Amino acid sequence: MESFRLDILRHGETTLSHTLRGSTDDALTQKGWQQMQQTIDNELSMHGVSQHPLWDVIVSSDLQRCREFASELSQKYNLPLQINPQFQEIHFGDWEALSTQHIYEQSPELLAKFWEQPTQFTPPNAESMQQFQQRIVLGLENVIQQAQVEQWQRVLLVSHGGVVKLLKCLALDKSLDEILTMSAELGQLNSFNIQSLKNISLMEPKK
Numbered sequence: 001m002e003s004f005r006l007d008i009l010r011h012g013e014t015t016l017s018h019t020l021r022g023s024t025d026d027a028l029t030q031k032g033w034q035q036m037q038q039t040i041d042n043e044l045s046m047h048g049v050s051q052h053p054l055w056d057v058i059v060s061s062d063l064q065r066c067r068e069f070a071s072e073l074s075q076k077y078n079l080p081l082q083i084n085p086q087f088q089e090i091h092f093g094d095w096e097a098l099s100t101q102h103i104y105e106q107s108p109e110l111l112a113k114f115w116e117q118p119t120q121f122t123p124p125n126a127e128s129m130q131q132f133q134q135r136i137v138l139g140l141e142n143v144i145q146q147a148q149v150e151q152w153q154r155v156l157l158v159s160h161g162g163v164v165k166l167l168k169c170l171a172l173d174k175s176l177d178e179i180l181t182m183s184a185e186l187g188q189l190n191s192f193n194i195q196s197l198k199n200i201s202l203m204e205p206k207k
Contacts, residue, residue, distance in 0.1 A: 003195040004147045005154045011065040012036045012187035019099050022092035029066050035187025053077035056152040061087040061159045070158040087137030089160035093126030119176050166192050171202040
């Protein structure tokens with residue numbers, strides 16, 4: 001079974017970047033758009049290409065902070081684009097679009113439980129961490145199957161911080177309770193080599 005490279009581009013700064021925006025459909029700021037564009041430009045430049053793309057396909061979350069940039073990129077490089085709601089950020093329920101400071105002031109013990117053991121505590125009316133993992137894994141299974149059929153070598157996924165962190169947990173064989181300790185910078189790429197759901201490795205960025 002052939003492996004392929006999955007580059008996950010996290011969206012840039014948004015109008016609600018100071019909050020747990022989750023499935024809230026806020027827009028990119030101008031700075032957020034520039035963060036993503038700079039990352040793509042740097043990646044193309046590093047590989048010595050500017051006119052033809054590195055990727056075989058672009059897959060994107062359906063939320064506008066991912067979708068709109070992915071759509072423009074697919075048009076610019078004439079790449080197929082798949083919009084997949086399975087790659088949305090985790091839904092935070094009653095905590096949607098609230099800052100952690102506000103939650104801390106209202107419910108410090110609940111926030112502490114979530115940070116310490118996110119698999120054991122789910123915010124009120126939110127998607128559980130296990131449900132989130134199941135959703136992302138289903139989306140990933142679909143991409144893996146298509147990559148085999150279409151013989152994709154490299155896929156660009158435009159998605160969210162939680163998705164990046166979950167993939168890091170899978171690649172590094174970490175407990176799901178460690179997901180919130182993983183890094184995922186706004187507008188940055190994280191790359192993975194994927195052969196199957198049980199064979200995912202994190203690719204270190206080139207200096």
